[in-house]
Amino acid sequence: MSTTWEPVIGLEIHVQLKTATKMFCRCRNGYGGEPNTQTCPVCLAFPGALPVPNRRAIEETIKLGLALECTIADRAIFHRKNYFYPDLPKAYQISQYDEPLCANGRLVVPTADGEVEIGIVRAHLEEDAAKNVHVATSGRIQGATATLVDFNRGGSPLVEIVTAPNIHSADVAKRFLQLLRQTVVELGLSDAELDKGSMRFDVNVSVRPAGSDELRTRTELKNMNSFNFAAKGIEREIARQIKIYENGGTVDQETLHFDPTAEESAPMRSKEEAQDYRYFPEPDLVPLHPAPEMIEGLRGQIGELPTARIRRIANTLSFYDADVLVTGGLDRLWAAVVDGGADPKEAANVLANAFVATGINPSAVNPEEFTKLVASRSEIPRAVFDDALSHVGDPGFSAEPYVAQKAVSDASALEPVIAAVIEANPGQVEQYRGGKQGLLGFFVGQVMKETGGSADPRVVSELVREQLGA
Amino acid sequence: MSAGIDTLRLTAEEALALVESGQVSSVELWQAYRDAINEHDGELHAFLTLVDEPDGSGIPIALKDVISTRGVRTTAASKILENYVPVFDATVAAKCRAAGMTLLGKTNTDEFAMGSSTENSAYGPTHNPWDLSRVPGGSGGGSAAAVSAGLAPWALGSDTGGSVKLPSAFCGNVGLRPTYGTVSRFGVVAFASSLDQVGPVTKNVRDNALLYRIISGRDENDSTTVDVPPIALPEGTDLKGLRIGLPRQLNEVEGIEPGVKAACEAALAKAEELGATIEECELPLSVEYGLACYYLVAPAEASSNLARYDGVRYGLRSEGVDFREMVMHTRHDGFGDEVKRRIMLGTYALSSGYYDAFYGTAQKVRTVIKREHDALFERFDVLVSPTCATTAFPLGAKAQDPLAMYLTDVLTIPANMAGLPGLSIPCGLSDGLPVGLQLVGPQFSESTLYRLGHALEQAIGFDVVPERLR
Ligand SMILES: [Zn+2]
Numbered sequence: 001m002s003t004t005w006e007p008v009i010g011l012e013i014h015v016q017l018k019t020a021t022k023m024f025c026r027c028r029n030g031y032g033g034e035p036n037t038q039t040c041p042v043c044l045a046f047p048g049a050l051p052v053p054n055r056r057a058i059e060e061t062i063k064l065g066l067a068l069e070c071t072i073a074d075r076a077i078f079h080r081k082n083y084f085y086p087d088l089p090k091a092y093q094i095s096q097y098d099e100p101l102c103a104n105g106r107l108v109v110p111t112a113d114g115e116v117e118i119g120i121v122r123a124h125l126e127e128d129a130a131k132n133v134h135v136a137t138s139g140r141i142q143g144a145t146a147t148l149v150d151f152n153r154g155g156s157p158l159v160e161i162v163t164a165p166n167i168h169s170a171d172v173a174k175r176f177l178q179l180l181r182q183t184v185v186e187l188g189l190s191d192a193e194l195d196k197g198s199m200r201f202d203v204n205v206s207v208r209p210a211g212s213d214e215l216r217t218r219t220e221l222k223n224m225n226s227f228n229f230a231a232k233g234i235e236r237e238i239a240r241q242i243k244i245y246e247n248g249g250t251v252d253q254e255t256l257h258f259d260p261t262a263e264e265s266a267p268m269r270s271k272e273e274a275q276d277y278r279y280f281p282e283p284d285l286v287p288l289h290p291a292p293e294m295i296e297g298l299r300g301q302i303g304e305l306p307t308a309r310i311r312r313i314a315n316t317l318s319f320y321d322a323d324v325l326v327t328g329g330l331d332r333l334w335a336a337v338v339d340g341g342a343d344p345k346e347a348a349n350v351l352a353n354a355f356v357a358t359g360i361n362p363s364a365v366n367p368e369e370f371t372k373l374v375a376s377r378s379e380i381p382r383a384v385f386d387d388a389l390s391h392v393g394d395p396g397f398s399a400e401p402y403v404a405q406k407a408v409s410d411a412s413a414l415e416p417v418i419a420a421v422i423e424a425n426p427g428q429v430e431q432y433r434g435g436k437q438g439l440l441g442f443f444v445g446q447v448m449k450e451t452g453g454s455a456d457p458r459v460v461s462e463l464v465r466e467q468l469g470a
Numbered sequence: 471m472s473a474g475i476d477t478l479r480l481t482a483e484e485a486l487a488l489v490e491s492g493q494v495s496s497v498e499l500w501q502a503y504r505d506a507i508n509e510h511d512g513e514l515h516a517f518l519t520l521v522d523e524p525d526g527s528g529i530p531i532a533l534k535d536v537i538s539t540r541g542v543r544t545t546a547a548s549k550i551l552e553n554y555v556p557v558f559d560a561t562v563a564a565k566c567r568a569a570g571m572t573l574l575g576k577t578n579t580d581e582f583a584m585g586s587s588t589e590n591s592a593y594g595p596t597h598n599p600w601d602l603s604r605v606p607g608g609s610g611g612g613s614a615a616a617v618s619a620g621l622a623p624w625a626l627g628s629d630t631g632g633s634v635k636l637p638s639a640f641c642g643n644v645g646l647r648p649t650y651g652t653v654s655r656f657g658v659v660a661f662a663s664s665l666d667q668v669g670p671v672t673k674n675v676r677d678n679a680l681l682y683r684i685i686s687g688r689d690e691n692d693s694t695t696v697d698v699p700p701i702a703l704p705e706g707t708d709l710k711g712l713r714i715g716l717p718r719q720l721n722e723v724e725g726i727e728p729g730v731k732a733a734c735e736a737a738l739a740k741a742e743e744l745g746a747t748i749e750e751c752e753l754p755l756s757v758e759y760g761l762a763c764y765y766l767v768a769p770a771e772a773s774s775n776l777a778r779y780d781g782v783r784y785g786l787r788s789e790g791v792d793f794r795e796m797v798m799h800t801r802h803d804g805f806g807d808e809v810k811r812r813i814m815l816g817t818y819a820l821s822s823g824y825y826d827a828f829y830g831t832a833q834k835v836r837t838v839i840k841r842e843h844d845a846l847f848e849r850f851d852v853l854v855s856p857t858c859a860t861t862a863f864p865l866g867a868k869a870q871d872p873l874a875m876y877l878t879d880v881l882t883i884p885a886n887m888a889g890l891p892g893l894s895i896p897c898g899l900s901d902g903l904p905v906g907l908q909l910v911g912p913q914f915s916e917s918t919l920y921r922l923g924h925a926l927e928q929a930i931g932f933d934v935v936p937e938r939l940r
Contacts, residue, residue, distance in 0.1 A: 047538065047778070048656065050655060050656050082773075084777065089778060092774055276821055278773075278820035284660075284693065
């Protein structure tokens with residue numbers, strides 16, 4: 001008899017906060033800049049330089065902790081995590097260890113099959129490493145001839161979020177990541193852009209016989225820079241492990257670097273080198289005691305969160321539509337358009353498809369004008385609508401000039417064109433009358449062509465049917 | 471003009487008066503000390519780096535070479551920082567500059583302030599101005615020797631386990647180890663962050679208070695600093711109402727020299743004459759466990775603090791085929807034996823599996839030491855003992871015996887572990903060598919220590935000029 005296998009997945013996510021300055025010094029915190037221009041004695045670890053924590057970063061971590069229903073510690077401390085690496089100038093990272101700012105939270109992930117609760121073990125604050133650039137022909141560390149270090153990123157505030165290993169499918173893992181990203185973006189903490197590294201994540205995967213509660217050897221997947229790749233990588237790793245167990249083998253604890261173009265995940269290094277980070281409390285910093293009033297103030301800044309909104313919108317639309325709108329950051333615009341009188345389903349379709357394709361930032365759109373445009377969608381030619389949509393993000397966009405280009409729906413103007421089309425296609429007329437109703441589209445298409453797309457296709461369709469009427 | 475200035479006897483307060491009244495220019499004063507350096511530093515080796523141009527309008531100062539000085543080489547007496555020139559001033563150096571002080575140079579120390587004799591300097595030892603065949607104490611032997619021999623009116627040292635108090639005792643100076651957190655550590659090459667504290671080394675108590683006033687205070691660049699209560703300049707000799715405790719375990723420590731005991735007893739008799747009450751008390755745990763506790767905490771923090779010297783950004787870099795080897799060669803070539811010994815001790819104390827037994831336990835013991843002191847301060851204003859059981863020992867006497875060297879600090883360490891201020895004042899001679907008296911008070915009690923120190927100074931009439939230089 002064959003075993004049914006249950007995947008066990010845990011996630012570790014790093015989100016770079018977009019504070020104005022770095023975590024422990026007052027250097028500009030931000031992407032870009034000529035290498036090593038955003039540095040100072042503190043983030044370069046000159047002798048005697050000392051860290052001073054960024055208050056804003058602490059507040060934002062607490063805010064995220066609240067959004068994830070964590071307990072906010074009344075005493076939190078920073079620890080040193082010691083190891084040598086060129087991108088780590090102090091040879092220790094200031095991080096948090098056994099007294100993090102936020103712990104024991106959860107994020108509820110709505111799915112088509114109901115809600116799944118993912119435990120949040122902790123959310124803590126730390127500093128980012130700098131960036132190594134290995135100068136080599138292959139671009140990989142193995143063939144490197146030199147390493148250059150850009151310390152601009154070094155010392156940026158990072159929040160690390162660790163989930164409980166209670167995710168049991170690649171799809172839920174992916175939805176969790178999307179939902180977390182949207183939460184972080186909405187709270188204004190980070191741009192959380194995977195391609196710029198402002199959101200990064202590692203995935204721990206193991207499998208076990210369904211129904212068992214053992215935790216088998218896990219592998220760690222790194223280097224995944226999209227949620228779809230993550231889902232694909234997890235699926236692939238689950239399948240690999242199941243195959244190993246079914247062939248009587250054992251899974252090695254190793255780190256796998258995901259290459260989306262390859263068929264298999266390439267093991268980066270087999271067996272983690274046992275690292276002793278010699279954690280100890282950072283003596284250059286004093287314990288943090290977040291004041292209850294401060295915590296309540298931050299709680300007050302949190303609006304309705306994505307999970308709650310998906311839940312609410314799924315009462316009106318399908319789960320799928322609600323999920324796409326919310327995780328795509330489209331639902332606030334959607335709500336405004338619906339409030340303006342647009343049809344909810346139609347508005348959702350426009351947003352999820354045509355609008356997303358334009359790449360326009362939803363927050364740049366004036367909902368009033370957008371509502372007018374959606375309302376006139378069926379009355380203006382498609383080309384005009386598409387043109388209008390590509391400009392909805394422009395400052396001062398007005399729907400008026402587009403809406404004014406109403407499609408021709410006046411029967412007296414369309415009837416002669418229809419008559420001419422019928423006249424020109426006697427064969428098709430005969431087939432249609434013989435029962436081939438599908439040819440209706442053909443006639444409508446011909447009429448649209450003749451009118452240069454300016455006719456209202458619904459009116460044309462009606463008139464054609466009338467004129468061909470059995 | 472410098473011929474008219476007796477740098478051996480001139481106090482900083484007197485020097486300041488000369489400059490402020492226009493009797494002597496700032497440059498003339500600086501030149502007088504520079505002439506003294508030129509005459510005597512060949513045999514003393516108190517300085518590692520000399521500044522060739524005075525750059526202020528006030529009186530000169532010498533700084534221990536662990537204090538970063540912008541544009542002036544700062545080596546921490548280590549080969550690994552042989553050519554390191556800071557781009558920023560330590561807060562204490564900036565405060566001295568802001569007060570108009572002119573820098574004479576950087577003084578010798580044990581490498582990274584690790585030692586009790588200044589023999590661990592990578593650039594050779596400093597000699598005691600009272601007897602050139604003897605050590606000046608450590609780690610801040612250079613600052614103490616410079617002040618004692620009239621090469622600087624005053625100086626700054628740094629005290630982790632006794633590095634201001636001990637050299638001050640051995641060279642006949644007044645040295646303060648301030649309450650932890652009252653003087654900024656920003657820019658001070660770190661040894662053990664939770665213990666390091668910069669303190670003044672002076673010819674008399676009033677000078678000490680004047681300099682402490684200048685360097686102390688909350689610093690936004692050092693999170694561990696606090697607001698400091700006003701510091702009273704000591705006047706008069708009345709000690710009525712002052713309660714002095716004599717911890718038996720400190721005053722009867724094993725190996726105490728009869729001459730040291732006699733000098734201390736004579737000083738205490740004077741205190742009693744001036745109106746103080748004196749009573750014996752007990753400090754058993756602090757003395758029994760203080761040293762062991764210190765030699766876990768300090769090396770542990772040092773092992774992490776010194777990890778930044780990796781050859782990547784500044785300082786020495788030795789060649790290696792890859793990053794790891796380059797770091798290993800750099801640290802092998804750059805650090806001296808005592809530094810390596812402490813890095814190994816500290817790394818071990820923090821290792822997983824040993825952390826709880828060593829570093830964790832040491833931190834708990836530290837709390838015990840603090841409580842034991844707090845309890846005594848309910849009955850006493852000041853605790854008094856010798857600063858060291860012996861006077862300055864001969865160069866080389868303990869160089870091959872690290873444990874004997876560590877024991878030199880057994881009387882200064884307990885108060886340091888508790889974060890308490892300690893003032894060492896000269897209280898007489900034993901076989902022609904200065905004896906130091908250690909005054910320890912509760913947190914922020916510097917004004918009380920100065921009051922007692924000043925009264926005893928007046929009553930004892932110790933001649934601070936080394937006999938061989940009179
Ligand atoms: Zn910086």
